[in-house]
Amino acid sequence: MALRAGVTFVKLNSLRQATRLLSTHTRPDVCQNGGTSEFPGAKAPYVNEIKFLNENSYDPIPIYRVMDSNGRIIDSREEPNIDKESLINMYRNMIQLNQMDKILYESQRQGRISFYMTNYGEEGIHMGSAAALSPRDLVFAQYREVGVLLHRGITVSELVNQCYGNCEDPGKGRQMPVHYGSKQHNIVTISSPLATQLPQAVGAAYALKRMPNNDRCVICYFGEGAASEGDAHAAFNFAATLDCPIILMCRNNGYAISTPSSEQYRGDGIAARGPAFGLHTIRVDGTDTLAVYRAVASARDLAVSNKPVLIEAMSYRVGHHSTSDDSSAYRSVEEIQKWAKDESPVQKLRLYLEGKGYWDAEAETQCVKEARDTVVRAMQDAEKKKLPHWKEMLEDVYYDMPPKLQKQMKQMEKHLEKYQEHYPLNKYLNE
Amino acid sequence: MALKSTPVLFGLLTRLSRRTFSTSKALASKPVTVRDALNQALDEEMARDETVFLLGEEVAQYDGAYKVSRGLWKKYGDKRVIDTPITEAGFAGIAVGAAFAGLRPVCEFMTFNFSMQAIDHVINSAAKTFYMSAGAVPVPVVFRGPNGAAAGVAAQHSQCFGAWYSHCPGLKVLMPYSSEDAKGLLKAAIRDPDPVVFLEDEILYGVPFAMSDEALADDFVLPIGKAKVERAGQHVTLVCAGKATDTALQAANQLAGEGIECEVINLRSLRPLDFDTIAQSVAKTHHLVTVEQGWPQSGIGAEICARVMESPAFFELDAPAWRVSGADVPMPYARSLETLALPRPPDVAAAVRAVLANRGECFMHTPCLGEGTVVMWDSLPEWEHTH
Numbered sequence: 001m002a003l004r005a006g007v008t009f010v011k012l013n014s015l016r017q018a019t020r021l022l023s024t025h026t027r028p029d030v031c032q033n034g035g036t037s038e039f040p041g042a043k044a045p046y047v048n049e050i051k052f053l054n055e056n057s058y059d060p061i062p063i064y065r066v067m068d069s070n071g072r073i074i075d076s077r078e079e080p081n082i083d084k085e086s087l088i089n090m091y092r093n094m095i096q097l098n099q100m101d102k103i104l105y106e107s108q109r110q111g112r113i114s115f116y117m118t119n120y121g122e123e124g125i126h127m128g129s130a131a132a133l134s135p136r137d138l139v140f141a142q143y144r145e146v147g148v149l150l151h152r153g154i155t156v157s158e159l160v161n162q163c164y165g166n167c168e169d170p171g172k173g174r175q176m177p178v179h180y181g182s183k184q185h186n187i188v189t190i191s192s193p194l195a196t197q198l199p200q201a202v203g204a205a206y207a208l209k210r211m212p213n214n215d216r217c218v219i220c221y222f223g224e225g226a227a228s229e230g231d232a233h234a235a236f237n238f239a240a241t242l243d244c245p246i247i248l249m250c251r252n253n254g255y256a257i258s259t260p261s262s263e264q265y266r267g268d269g270i271a272a273r274g275p276a277f278g279l280h281t282i283r284v285d286g287t288d289t290l291a292v293y294r295a296v297a298s299a300r301d302l303a304v305s306n307k308p309v310l311i312e313a314m315s316y317r318v319g320h321h322s323t324s325d326d327s328s329a330y331r332s333v334e335e336i337q338k339w340a341k342d343e344s345p346v347q348k349l350r351l352y353l354e355g356k357g358y359w360d361a362e363a364e365t366q367c368v369k370e371a372r373d374t375v376v377r378a379m380q381d382a383e384k385k386k387l388p389h390w391k392e393m394l395e396d397v398y399y400d401m402p403p404k405l406q407k408q409m410k411q412m413e414k415h416l417e418k419y420q421e422h423y424p425l426n427k428y429l430n431e
Numbered sequence: 432m433a434l435k436s437t438p439v440l441f442g443l444l445t446r447l448s449r450r451t452f453s454t455s456k457a458l459a460s461k462p463v464t465v466r467d468a469l470n471q472a473l474d475e476e477m478a479r480d481e482t483v484f485l486l487g488e489e490v491a492q493y494d495g496a497y498k499v500s501r502g503l504w505k506k507y508g509d510k511r512v513i514d515t516p517i518t519e520a521g522f523a524g525i526a527v528g529a530a531f532a533g534l535r536p537v538c539e540f541m542t543f544n545f546s547m548q549a550i551d552h553v554i555n556s557a558a559k560t561f562y563m564s565a566g567a568v569p570v571p572v573v574f575r576g577p578n579g580a581a582a583g584v585a586a587q588h589s590q591c592f593g594a595w596y597s598h599c600p601g602l603k604v605l606m607p608y609s610s611e612d613a614k615g616l617l618k619a620a621i622r623d624p625d626p627v628v629f630l631e632d633e634i635l636y637g638v639p640f641a642m643s644d645e646a647l648a649d650d651f652v653l654p655i656g657k658a659k660v661e662r663a664g665q666h667v668t669l670v671c672a673g674k675a676t677d678t679a680l681q682a683a684n685q686l687a688g689e690g691i692e693c694e695v696i697n698l699r700s701l702r703p704l705d706f707d708t709i710a711q712s713v714a715k716t717h718h719l720v721t722v723e724q725g726w727p728q729s730g731i732g733a734e735i736c737a738r739v740m741e742s743p744a745f746f747e748l749d750a751p752a753w754r755v756s757g758a759d760v761p762m763p764y765a766r767s768l769e770t771l772a773l774p775r776p777p778d779v780a781a782a783v784r785a786v787l788a789n790r791g792e793c794f795m796h797t798p799c800l801g802e803g804t805v806v807m808w809d810s811l812p813e814w815e816h817t818h
Binding site (some may be wrong): 032205206 | 459495513515516518520521522523524525526527529530531532533536551552555556560561562563564565566567568569600601603623624625644658703
């Protein structure tokens with residue numbers, strides 16, 4: 001217990017320091033009347049005046065940014081050193097993502113796939129964070145982080161095949177659309193129940209930490225709505241108490257389906273919780289790809305030395321929550337337009353690239369056309385592909401197929417042999 | 432969550448362990464408590480495989496709320512025996528994530544009653560991820576801890592999760608009875624590539640069972656999905672698991688004095704369920720009674736009866752099969768009521784007699800008449816206790 005109390009003391013001290021550094025903490029007037037308390041739960045000064053703290057006791061946590069709305073660098077010392085090719089690649093992936101969202105969203109409307117979620121407005125968070133990580137870092141995504149997957153090298157074709165659940169879907173048609181995953185790309189399969197990825201990501205980070213000479217970290221994406229789940233708080237606490245190599249990346253896009261962030265929480269957003277849990281914390285402009293890059297790159301340095309980090313990337317969800325949502329019911333077109341145009345992360349990065357002489361209108365037209373063609377071609381191909389073999393339905397429930405499932409499979413085989421003309425077997429992959 | 436006062440539980444445990452327990456192999460070599468057998472299993476598997484680690488509330492310095500992890504923290508250190516903050520959803524999620532990333536976590540719930548706070552991780556994540564990832568991400572995690580009724584800890588701390596978890600594809604669910612079961616099955620669970628829910632029993636922790644030299648050896652592993660015939664008999668088949676095995680064996684002893692020989696099948700594994708052993712036994716005895724501590728509706732007994740109905744074993748029955756289960760109420764606190772809410776040997780014996788006499792339609796048991804009272808009633812069909 002003595003040992004533990006010591007650790008708590010160190011943590012509390014660093015937490016206090018972190019709070020001071022991060023916010024311009026207006027300290028209550030402390031009237032010292034005899035040193036510091038020795039409670040195991042808090043080493044704090046005594047005061048003899050009642051004073052409650054509230055959200056106004058602290059200045060809001062500032063938002064770090066590198067570019068202004070016109071893609072101009074504000075302070076040249078903060079401009080990240082990313083080479084031309086990588087910058088153009090990041091931008092191209094944004095365009096690719098936009099085109100894919102546009103076409104797949106429409107394909108859901110046409111009844112070709114059952115569900116889809118777009119990523120508009122958060123492209124900067126995806127590209128900035130993905131570019132700052134090592135491809136070996138493990139990604140736990142929520143569901144709106146497709147840009148990260150594209151950056152890791154997953155092809156449009158693979159993503160479209162997943163949405164169509166055909167025989168080339170790496171997930172074998174098991175999951176609903178947009179629940180991607182790729183072991184090869186270090187991206188853990190997406191799980192629908194909100195925020196469950198958070199404690200799991202911390203657990204995976206703990207596993208990485210245990211490996212000798214670990215130089216990898218985990219990044220876990222979640223929305224500000226998910227941050228209300230109990231799992232999120234558990235994950236913050238465990239990340240801190242287990243000193244895990246993890247970046248907890250909150251995409252605060254202003255809406256959890258229809259619930260605006262003003263109804264989601266009180267206090268200064270998600271970032272304000274970080275220092276309270278003992279996490280290194282920063283708030284960043286999520287529409288500024290370069291700022292996200294800088295923040296994540298610095299966070300990664302901390303994380304790989306087992307200092308967990310919380311990042312709150314501020315953005316705006318320009319699209320509807322999903323194909324099951326119509327956001328015009330709860331927000332104005334003017335509000336959406338402001339974020340879609342003036343504060344668009346895609347536009348900001350484009351203006352930055354143009355300023356550097358890396359991009360122009362012609363390249364833009366060409367890139368959009370290519371991106372569109374890639375998606376259309378992938379979709380046409382996906383529709384022609386066969387469905388996974390029916391036997392896949394019974395695979396992977398257990399590591400070794402139990403006799404009961406083997407029996408069912410054999411029964412089905414015999415049944416299909418006898419009555420094959422009644423089933424559309426030609427649509428399914430053969431053995 | 433509310434009740435984590437271990438000394439209180441320990442007192443109750445000591446009081447309860449004074450009750451008599453029958454063990455089938457009284458002559459075998461060495462008595463070992465279930466607690467020590469579990470401890471041995473953990474120790475041996477941690478020594479064998481560096482990726483195995485234990486996490487949960489108070490498992491490290493405090494040796495676990497029920498002392499199952501005694502000495503392991505001293506031996507393996509902070510890295511492999513981790514005390515966590517009190518958040519079931521948190522550490523169950525951590526365990527699942529660590530399994531995703533290649534470790535073999537053993538996640539202790541102080542009692543399985545608290546696993547409900549983390550059930551999303553157990554079912555939606557642990558059980559389904561291998562399937563949802565198309566076989567790319569195995570989840571070799573073990574969730575273990577005491578399950579079912581303890582003593583004097585009432586409704587929120589006395590609940591059997593056998594039926595809950597065995598409902599779910601993707602999970603394996605084990606329920607050990609004796610020390611041999613506990614050791615062999617826990618070792619199998621830790622080595623298994625699939626997520627395993629391992630349901631122990633608080634009252635059995637302190638009970639010594641004879642363990643053979645073979646079972647004491649560090650390479651002793653029991654197969655998952657195989658039941659054990661604890662006692663052979665030709666008149667009626669009793670199917671049970673965990674603590675209910677003790678109830679069934681006591682009833683079998685009692686009935687033997689009346690010339691009724693029961694075959695007692697300790698399931699050991701609820702999922703996969705060893706139905707072959709049950710069917711073979713029914714083919715011999717032509718009578719079936721199931722015994723469990725959980726509630727009757729959609730329970731393990733219900734599942735066994737349904738499987739009998741769907742199989743040729745049905746034609747072997749000379750009388751309808753019967754379920755003896757926990758009463759269909761939340762567990763009461765008062766000791767007299769608590770005793771009546773769980774199946775007792777006389778309840779099992781009465782059910783066996785009724786089934787053998789094929790007069791199941793009039794067999795009723797009421798928890799209102801005091802201990803040891805089993806009545807045969809022709810009326811009051813609204814009572815639903817032992818069927």
